Structure formats: structure tokens, C-alpha cells
Amino acid sequence: MSLIPRMAFLLELFRFASSQGGSTVSTGTCHARDAGDCIEAVSEADVDTADDAHAAAIRVSLMQKEHLQLQRSKQEKIAKKGRQEIRRNTTTRNDTIFPADLVSCAGESVLQTQQMSLDDYDEVVDAMHQIWMSLDTKCDESGCMQADWAGCVVNFAMHDVMDFRDNSGGGSDACLDFADPSNAGLLSCFNGTANFIGLAQAYSDFCSRMSLADFVVIAAEAVMSITRESVLTADGARKQIDFRSQFKFGRVTSERCMSTLDRIPDPAGGCRATQSSLVDGLGLTWNQTAALMGVHTLGSLSLEHPGYEGRWTSAESSRMFDNGYYVSLVLSGWGPVYGLKGDDDRAQWLRVDLGANKDKGLEAMLDSDMCLYHYMFDDLVENEDLYLQAHLNARSAEAQGCKCAWTRVEDFYPAMEKYNNNEFCGSPVYYPRLADLGFGTTGHIGLESENTLQFAKQRMSCCTIRPPNQQIMASEPQIDCGLPSKPLGKAAAAIKLFANYEEVWIDSFLEAWGIATTKTHAQLYSTR
Numbered sequence: 001m002s003l004i005p006r007m008a009f010l011l012e013l014f015r016f017a018s019s020q021g022g023s024t025v026s027t028g029t030c031h032a033r034d035a036g037d038c039i040e041a042v043s044e045a046d047v048d049t050a051d052d053a054h055a056a057a058i059r060v061s062l063m064q065k066e067h068l069q070l071q072r073s074k075q076e077k078i079a080k081k082g083r084q085e086i087r088r089n090t091t092t093r094n095d096t097i098f099p100a101d102l103v104s105c106a107g108e109s110v111l112q113t114q115q116m117s118l119d120d121y122d123e124v125v126d127a128m129h130q131i132w133m134s135l136d137t138k139c140d141e142s143g144c145m146q147a148d149w150a151g152c153v154v155n156f157a158m159h160d161v162m163d164f165r166d167n168s169g170g171g172s173d174a175c176l177d178f179a180d181p182s183n184a185g186l187l188s189c190f191n192g193t194a195n196f197i198g199l200a201q202a203y204s205d206f207c208s209r210m211s212l213a214d215f216v217v218i219a220a221e222a223v224m225s226i227t228r229e230s231v232l233t234a235d236g237a238r239k240q241i242d243f244r245s246q247f248k249f250g251r252v253t254s255e256r257c258m259s260t261l262d263r264i265p266d267p268a269g270g271c272r273a274t275q276s277s278l279v280d281g282l283g284l285t286w287n288q289t290a291a292l293m294g295v296h297t298l299g300s301l302s303l304e305h306p307g308y309e310g311r312w313t314s315a316e317s318s319r320m321f322d323n324g325y326y327v328s329l330v331l332s333g334w335g336p337v338y339g340l341k342g343d344d345d346r347a348q349w350l351r352v353d354l355g356a357n358k359d360k361g362l363e364a365m366l367d368s369d370m371c372l373y374h375y376m377f378d379d380l381v382e383n384e385d386l387y388l389q390a391h392l393n394a395r396s397a398e399a400q401g402c403k404c405a406w407t408r409v410e411d412f413y414p415a416m417e418k419y420n421n422n423e424f425c426g427s428p429v430y431y432p433r434l435a436d437l438g439f440g441t442t443g444h445i446g447l448e449s450e451n452t453l454q455f456a457k458q459r460m461s462c463c464t465i466r467p468p469n470q471q472i473m474a475s476e477p478q479i480d481c482g483l484p485s486k487p488l489g490k491a492a493a494a495i496k497l498f499a500n501y502e503e504v505w506i507d508s509f510l511e512a513w514g515i516a517t518t519k520t521h522a523q524l525y526s527t528r
Contacts, residue, residue, distance in 0.1 A: 038210040044281040096177045102191055102200045105207035120210065121218055127202050128153075128222035135196055139315050140360040142416040144300075147311070147319035149196060150223045152189035153298010156199070157220035157517070158295055159183055160213075162277045163263035164519040172518040175257035176214040182264035185302065213251035217517050221247065221465060226240050227321040239503040241321070246514055248524035267308070268347070270367035270391050271490050280515050290372050290491035291498065291508035292516060297325040301348070301364055307341060308348050310364030318361075325505075326499035327419045329373055333406040333462030334365055334427070336394035347394035352404060355426015359421045367393055373495040374405040374481050375488035392481065392489075402481035404463035408432075411485075414500040425462040431455075459484075 103109060136145045145519060159182070164171035178187045192198025203215050221243035228241050247402075263281070265273035278289045301308040311325040333353035340346040349370055351363040352354070371392040377400070381390040389396050397403065409416075409430045416422050424430040431454040455477075463479060482488055489495065498505035518524055 002191045007428065032345055040463055041275070047053055048288045058227065096179050096258070096261070098177060098254075098256060099174055099190060099200070099212065100253060103203060103207065103212060103355065104200070105204060107208035109207045109212075110209065111211055112252045112522065113209070113214045114523075116210065116214070118196065118244065120206075121244060121247060121527055124210075124215060124218040125225070127205065131197050131202065131228055132223070132226050136498040137209060139319060139346050141315055141359055144315045144319055144361075145195060146227075147299055147315065149189055149434065150319060150321075151295075152186055152225050153223045154220045154295050154298055156186045156190060157216050158292075159186060159264055160216060161519055162265065163260040165260075165263070165281055168259065169254075169257065169406065169521070170260040170263065172213055172217060172251050172517050173254040173257065173520060174211070174251070175215045175254035175260070176264075177257070177261050180264065181262060181307075182266070196267070201260065210249075211251055212253040213520075214249045217251070224295075224298075224321045227319055227520070230467065231320050234285075238322075239506050241506055241509070241510065243513070246510065248518060248526055250522050250524040251520050252522045265368065267366040267368045268395070270393055271371035272385070272391060274368050274371075275490075278516075282519055284512055284515060285379045286372075286491040287494040288508065288512035290494045291505060292512040293369065293372065294323065294325050294498065294505060294509055296369065297322060301340045301366065307343070307346055308364070308366065309340065309346070310350065310362035312363070312365065312369070314363065315361035323419065323498055323502040325369075326495055326505065327415050328363065329365065329495060330407050330412055331415060331420050331424055332363070333404055334370065334374075335404050335463065335466055336397040336402070338398075339396055345395060349394050349405070352464065352465075352466050353406070353425035353427075353462045357421065357426075357430050367391075370394075370405060372491045373407075373487050373489040376400055376481060377404050377488075378486070397481065401478050403479040404459070405481040406459065406462035406484050407487065408485045409458065412499060421497075425458070427461050430461065431457040 026146050075442075131149070132146065135149055138144070139146060159176050160174060161172045163169075163176070176186070178184065178190075188198075189196075190199045192201055199216070199219055202219070203212055206215055225241060225243060227471060231238055232240065263277065265277040269276075271417070274289060278284050278292065284292065296312045297318070299318060300311045302310075311318045313328045317324045319326075328351075332351050332355065334349040335352035336347060337350050338344065338347035340348065348367075349365040356363065374392055374395065376390060376392045381387060384390040389400060392402070392405075406425065409424045409432050412424070416424055422428055459477075459480075487496075494508070498508070
């Protein structure tokens with residue numbers, strides 16, 4: 001694409017973005033005066049008449065619960081777009097724009113690194129650290145610049161590798177199409193904004209000796225290491241993460257990648273889309289795929305997937321590289337919501353337990369996250385690929401009776417104690433089963449006597465705080481997405497391990513990251 005058409009395209013994107021407004025998803029509020037509209041008491045299916053006093057205590061408790069400057073980039077500033085807005089402005093492939101189009105190099109930009117030392121690697125890390133230190137440190141429900149920048153850089157590298165296919169290009173080559181709605185949110189960290197320097201400008205100091213493809217991987221590794229530092233400062237006993245010793249160079253930058261467009265998985269496709277990209281495309285196992293998805297502990301949904309809202313963890317946690325993504329996935333209750341930004345077909349999962357608190361930021365998950373651990377039904381559906389509705393999907397969950405995805409507390413005592421302030425579903429008070437239970441009916445309501453009430457109490461803790469127009473009878477067993485005690489997601493066992501033992505996740509992540517970022521058709525070499 002010549003300079004004049006490209007500039008016209010960028011200016012049109014900026015003009016269109018300036019005219020658009022946005023909306024947010026409300027997590028709802030439950031006040032004492034209208035609590036009857038927010039929740040229902042424990043149902044007869046769960047609690048005997050003799051337990052009414054206990055149920056009343058739960059009701060009262062829930063009624064009281066209220067739901068809660070630096071250098072400007074020399075590159076042209078472009079605002080991020082939503083998926084649909086970008087698509088309307090990208091009607092032909094002549095409108096594509098690639099990272100190489102936005103790079104300005106004083107010398108001759110190299111497409112493949114010929115030699116690299118560990119000192120070169122450390123220089124890139126230092127450059128990323130300087131940008132990090134220049135960012136606004138404010139981090140609350142209104143925004144978190146450090147988290148958004150970190151998540152954007154890491155997910156840029158992730159999106160770059162996810163288009164790999166054997167014998168058909170793609171992989172770690174620093175090439176993706178910013179006009180693709182799946183990549184639209186990544187433009188800000190690459191091109192820079194009024195508030196921080198973009199990767200394109202930072203790369204200008206390395207462009208004559210290092211390929212952009214190598215630079216992008218190092219930049220992402222640097223960001224993960226930087227955001228790990230605050231975790232280690234708070235708890236020196238937690239495991240360090242070492243990317244440097246396993247890095248290999250020699251990736252070739254692709255200036256154009258027309259043949260690999262539209263390979264980024266749609267999060268609404270759930271595990272089917274993830275399998276196509278990470279399992280079949282990159283050759284990862286489901287456990288490795290789950291480990292790699294841990295990058296979602298950084299940043300927000302809206303940056304990586306325009307059109308969605310929220311963060312995978314709390315605002316403060318979203319700028320720390322730890323196992324918070326898994327802890328959030330299994331120690332919180334999640335409910336499907338739909339109609340995001342006026343689009344009836346756009347849906348995601350919101351946190352709906354007692355810890356759902358707007359002051360900590362909107363916490364959410366996508367279908368591609370939830371399907372790793374949870375399942376729509378009590379048992380696996382035979383030949384499920386023949387039945388679209390068999391896959392965990394926020395849009396169709398309501399029709400299938402799947403209204404709350406939650407787990408049983410007994411499986412996650414280590415995660416609660418080490419990483420979650422001894423809280424389960426947002427509360428330090430939780431209700432473990434009092435005896436062993438089987439599956440089937442007892443998997444939803446527990447065994448007879450006290451166990452039944454324990455199930456009812458825990459479900460209400462995990463499933464109660466919902467948007468005002470999507471209230472349910474939170475105690476009813478039929479609202480469960482699958483069996484709380486029997487997760488059937490694609491990587492349920494691995495998710496449980498990663499939540500309870502962070503060091504296991506780090507080792508698995510390093511392995512998966514090493515596989516993903518070396519998927520290239522070029523010969524790679526170890527640094528010295």
C-alpha cells in the first residue's frame with residue numbers, strides 16, 4: 001500500500017473513532033428495599049422446612065449486600081475501534097494495514113536478525129521498562145493504564161503467533177492486520193498514543209540490527225517479567241520466571257501476510273475456535289493451551305477483543321503477571337449476559353457472586369475462557385461437534401438452563417489460602433460439603449440433611465449478584481452450568497492445578513510460550 005492511501009485510511013479511522021460513543025455493562029445493584037427483586041430465598045428443592053431459619057439468615061445477609069506525562073509518539077495517533085465499526089470501514093483487502101507499514105527506521109530495517117547477544121536482549125528489556133515507568137500508576141475501576149499497556153503488548157505477540165499453520169505461513173513474524181476487528185485493540189500499544197510511546201517507535205532504536213519479529217517477542221517477555229516483579233516484591237517465596245535463558249533469535253519479519261488473514265479465533269467460538277488456532281494450528285495440547293491463556297491475567301477484554309467489556313481479574317490484579325486468571329475462573333461465580341453495546345448477539349460472562357464489586361472494576365470472562373473448565377451439561381455430549389448448542393456459550397446458555405457456572409469449595413483450599421485472601425465467591429464464609437457425594441442429582445443439591453443446605457448456601461453466595469434485568473432464583477439447582485463438583489471443560493484438571501499451585505502454571509507456561517513463539521519457518525538460534 002502506498003503512503004498516500006495508507007494515510008487516508010488512518011485519517012478516516014481517526015475521524016470515525018472521534019464521532020463514536022460507548023456504553024458499559026452494568027453489574028447491577030441489590031439494595032435492601034428492593035432485595036426481593038434481586039434474589040429468591042432458598043427453594044424447597046434444596047432446603048427442608050426445618051432449615052427455614054438458616055435460609056432466612058442467608059436472605060438477610062444478601063439483602064444487606066450492596067452490589068457493588070511523557071513523550072508523545074512520533075507516529076500518527078489512532079484511536080481503537082470496536083469490531084463492527086472496523087469491519088464497516090474495511091470492505092476490501094486493499095484496506096489492510098500491517099505493523100511494518102508503521103515502522104520508521106533511520107537506517108536500513110533488517111528483516112532477519114543475523115546475530116544477537118544477551119546484551120541485545122537486555123537492551124530491549126530496558127526500553128520496555130522505561131516505557132512502563134513512564135505510565136500513569138493510577139489503577140481502579142475507571143481505568144488502569146499500566147494493565148492496558150502490558151496486556152496489549154503481550155497479546156500483540158500472542159495474536160502474532162496464532163496465525164501459524166504448517167506449510168501455509170504465519171507464526172511469529174510480526175505480521176497481523178490491524179484492520180481485522182480481532183486485532184483492532186492492539187493498535188494503541190504498537191502505534192503509541194498521547195500517553196505512551198508505541199512499540200513502533202521503541203523499535204526504531206533496534207531496527208537496523210534486529211528483526212521486528214524478534215523484537216516483538218522480547219518486548220512481550222520483558223513486559224511479563226516487569227509485571228511479575230510486583231508479585232515477587234509482595235511475596236518473595238513465589239517462583240521467578242526466566243524467559244531470557246530460553247530465547248532464540250532469527251525470526252523473519254513479514255511485511256505483508258495476506259494469506260493468513262482471518263485466522264485469529266473469535267472468542268465467541270469458545271473452545272472450537274481455540275482448538276483450531278492453538279491446538280490444531282500451533283500443535284499445543286489442551287493443558288499447554290490452558291497454560292498459555294494465562295496471559296489474560298494482564299489487561300482487559302476490550303483491548304484484546306473490542307466490543308466486550310471488563311477485565312479477567314480485578315483492576316489492581318490486571319497489572320500483575322501471576323495465576324490470577326485461574327484463581328478468578330474457579331473461585332468466582334459466573335453468569336451469562338447478552339446484548340452488549342446494543343448487540344443482541346454479543347454475549348460474555350460476568351462475575352455474579354458476592355465479590356462482584358464495581359469499585360474493583362467489572363470482572364468478566366469470554367466463552368473461550370469458560371470452556372476450559374466449565375461445561376454446559378452434567379455429562380459430555382456424544383459427538384458434540386455436531387451440535388453447536390452443546391458447547392458452552394453465553395448467548396445460548398440461558399435457553400439450555402445454564403445460568404451460573406460455579407465450583408465446590410473443597411477443591412480449592414490452596415488457591416484460597418495462598419492467592420485469594422481465604423475467600424470463595426467473594427466471601428470469607430463458605431459452605432463445604434459435610435460428606436462425600438456422588439454425581440447425578442446429588443451433584444447439584446448434595447446428600448440429604450445438612451449437605452443440602454450447604455449446597456444452597458454456597459450457590460446463593462456464588463450466583464446472586466446479577467444485572468437488574470437478568471435476575472434468577474439463585475438457589476435453584478437447575479441454574480447450574482454442569483455439575484459444580486464435576487467440571488468437564490477441555491482442560492479442567494490443568495486449570496485446577498494452575499489455580500492451586502502457581503509454580504506448576506509458570507513451568508507449563510514457559511513450555512507453551514517457548515513452543516508458540518518458535519513456530520516459524522525460519523531457522524532459530526540461541527543467544528550467547
